[in-house]
Amino acid sequence: MRILLAAALLLTSAPVLAQQSPAKTMTASQDAFLRDYAETRRFMSGRPVNPRITPDEKTVLFLRGQPRAPIQTLFAFDVATGEAKEVLTPEAILKGSEETLTSEEKARRERMRVSARGFTSYQLSEDGERILVPLSGKLYLVERVSGKSTELKTGPGVIDPRFSADGQQVAYVRDNDVFRLEVASNKEHRVTTGGTPAKTHGLAEFVAQEEMSRFSGWWWSPDAKFIAYTESDTGQVEKLSIIDVMHPEKGAEDYSYPRPGKNNAKVRLGITPVTGGKTVWVQWDAEKYPYLATVMWPKKGPLTVLVQNRTQTEEKLLAVDTASGKTKELLTEKDDAWLELEQTFPVWLEDGSGFLWYTERNGGPEVELRNADGSLARSLVKPEAGFRNLARYIEKDRTLYFVGGPNPTESYLWRVKDGGAPEQVRPGTTGEAVEGGSVARSGNLAVISHSSPTSMPRTYVVRGDGSRVGELPSVAVEPGFVPVVEYREVGPLKFHSSLVRPRNAKPGQKLPTIVEVYAGPTVTVVHKSMAAHLLSQWMADQGFLIARFDGRGTPMRGAKWQRAVHLDFSGVTLEDQAAAVQALAAVVPEVDLQRVGIEGWSFGGYMGALAALKRPDVFKAAVAGAPVVDWLDYDTHYTERYLGLPQQHPEAYEKSSLLTYARDTSKPISPLLLIHGTADDNVYFFHTLKLSDALFRAGKYHELLPLSGLTHMVPDPLVTQRQHEWVMNHFKRHLAK
Incomplete structure (x- = not known):
């Protein structure tokens, strides 16, 4: 797909105005920073990603790209010597050929927010002796000891490859069916038959990938004799089309996209012998629980599935009898608003005597130990601990490792x-870092990623006691400055906030303020991280205060706080941002309340447009990137979770829609710039076109910048650079005196 920037800004409902070149409003150093920021992918290219400790705990594997090229190669870090070496490169495999991807793989990477090239994933056999590397729709097997790589003789377009537990087989999806390959003979065998684009076998449907974080649609049995797979029938799902607007002669691509209140894919789970034979279909009340959210097939314990009702207010964890397909209930979770889905759980113990379970039943994220029959044994991580994700559970000493903490602006390995x-x-870093981590099976080794307000992400290998073994090497370009960030809690509700000033700011000098917003469920924006505020400092140095606030509806401050947005996206989300600006001004006199702007992307784009339409008295200029305009046009699993079914709660959709406010001719609008990728298959481009049309018909001036060929991600460096230039030029024209 071609990635081009629209040549001109389209102005609607007003005469064309002379525009100042964005580049000329910046200093040479600011221009150079933005170019570096874009070309290095926010200074993240060249840093280690996807680290994995080998079973013998002697090596840490990881991927790493080049400083200005996201083509990733495979590396190995030797725990004993502290040295890293390159194991395999895409060039060595492709030998000059160009990397190609199927449309299915491109869509899957979009759902996973993967924009890198080369090696984007790898699989390690359970014994740690072999590495499976997908590249350009093909599979390669790497022997760790010898370094020898072998191309596996699969058909083209391989998706989601994985080893069997014994490492003797590899299974994957291609041509909408599941296949397996015997490693010893390098021979491929078909496992399922009859898969089609409309009725796929082994592929996760759109909402599973986009909203459930379930990216797979098939699973090995522990003995490698069976495979469980999904059949996803999208025949009754509405089809939406995307066309390359720069090349209409290529025609349109159709996608199955379920909108609220309309048909979802019909998903069922089958179990089949790997050698072929009759499929046993798993039985549950799919009418009441249509969503197959999670599938686990542990070494010990039953094949386990988690199913949800349509509005995600009730879910059941079921144990499957693989011979008959019948299921037995292990537990049921209910919530009056919605249930949070944590894809890691359940985690079965190695002996099958029980499993770990995630719940918010007691007001916050909690991890429980459950017996094999589903009954509660005890709570392992209490709600006040701030659990975010599981790193490891060591059964022998009953120790659970997790990432999180009670303060949403920080995270650590606990x-x-x-x-x-x-x-x-690693004690001693409380209050000053954002960390993530993974832990070896023994608990004696861990890999911790660490960033702070004054340091970019670094990845350390540490012992179980926290002592450092070494660091996974980075070749990334380092930023030329450290952002100066102020963190505080503001207002009666103690909103977490961050503030970045110009580095040459004069005390007491009033400055316009730009609010960088997301404000939606599942995401916070106030992080004690240098990387998170680099662009904020670049914006601030052009004469602005840059602020961020996490209000109600955001996670990690308890279930009640997050569920404040139930049945209304347009209420507390926006009012908390407006109240936070006022509260910030009360303690930071440099905030000029007459010159406040707001900008965001995706849900943040929705918030930017909502602020321009609903609170122009507070927000005097806005930028809305890829906004959801009418929630009736977004997908089912996300939207119905928060707003319910449109047939049952039409008022929730009416008051949450931007069109409701755009069509009101009695209300003014702040200067608004809309930005959207024309090939977006998550928030479709027609969202922004609908808003533009409604504003035009209501006589409300606005500006529209289409990004030709871009999806919901914007990985092209030139587009990234120009986009941020246009955003800042918009605020300079409307907020600067």
Whole structure:
């Protein structure tokens, strides 16, 4: 797909105005920073990603690109020597050929927000002896000891490849069916038959990938004799079309996209012998629980599925009898608003005697130990601990490792022994870092990513006691400055906030303020991280204060706080941003309340447009990137979770729609710039076109910048650079005196 920037800004409902060149409003150093920021992908290219500890705990594998090229290669870090070496490169495999991807793989990477090239993933056999690397629709097997790589003789267009538990087979999806390959003979065998683009076998449907974080549609049995797979029938799902507007002669591509209140894909789970034979279909009440959210097939314990009702207010965890397909209920979770889905759970214990379970039943994220029959054994991580994700559970000493913490602006790697008080794996960094981590099976080795307000992300290998073994090497370009960020809680509700000033700011000098917003469920924007505020500092240095606020509806401040947006996206989300600006001005006199702007992308784009339409008294200029305009046009699993079914709650959709406010001719609008990729298959481009049309008909001036050929991600460096130039030029024209 071609990635081009629209040549001109389209102005509607007003005469064309002379525009100042964005580049000329910046200094040479600001221009150079933005170019570096775009070309290095926010200074993240060249940093280690996807680290994995080998079973013998002697090596840490990882991927790494070049400083200005996101073509990733495979590396190995030696724990004993602290040295890293390159193991395999895409060039060595392709030998000059160009990397190609199927449309299915492109869509899957879009759902996973993967924009890198080369090696984007790899699989390690359970014994750690072999590495499976997909590249350009093909599979390659790497022997770790010898370094020898072998192309596996699969058909083209391989998706989602994985080893069997014994490492003797590899299974994957191609041509809408599941296949397997015997490693010893390098021979491929078909596992399922009859898959079509409208009725796929082994592929996760759109909402599973986009909203459930379930990216797979097939699973090995522990003994490698069976495969469980989804059949996803999209025959009754509405089709939406995307056309390359720069090349209409190529025609349109159709996508199955379920909008609220309309048909979802019909998904069922089958179990089939890997050698072929009759499929046993898993039985549950699919009318009441249509969503197959999670599938786990542990070494010990039953094949386990989690199914949800349409509005996600009730879910059941079921154990499957693989011979008959019949299911037995292990537990049921209910919530009056919605249930949060954590794809990692359940985690079965190695002996099958029980499993770990995630719940918010007691007001916050909690991890429980459940017996094999689903009954509660005890709580392991309490709601006040701030659990975010699981790193490892070590059964022998009943120790659970997790990433999180009670302060949403920070995160660390913690250990909890037998449900006791959490303790940091690396003590002494509380209040100054954002960390993530993974832990080896023994608990004696861990990999921790670390960033702080004054340091870019670095990845350390540490012992179980937190002592450092070494660092996975980076070749990334380092930024030329450290952002100066102020963190505080503001207002009666103690909204977490960050503020970045110009580095040459004069005390007491009033400045326009730009609010960088998301404000939607699942995401916070106030992080104690240098990387998170680099662009903020670049914006600030052009004469602005840059602020961020996490209001109600955002996660990690308890279930009640997050569920404040139930049945209304346009209420507390926006009012909290407006109240936070006022509260910030009360303690930061440099905030000029007469010159406040707001900008965001996706849900943040929705918030930017909502602010321009609903609160122009507070927000005097706005930029809305890829906004959801009418929630009736977004997908089912996300939207219905928060707003319910449109047939049952039409008022929730009416008051949450931007069109409701755009069509009101009695209300003014702040200067609004709309930006949207024309090939977006998540928030379709027609969202912005609908808003533009409604504003035009209501006589409300606005500006529209289409990004030709771009999806919901904007990976092209030139587009990234120009986009941010246009955003800042918009605010300079409307907020600067």
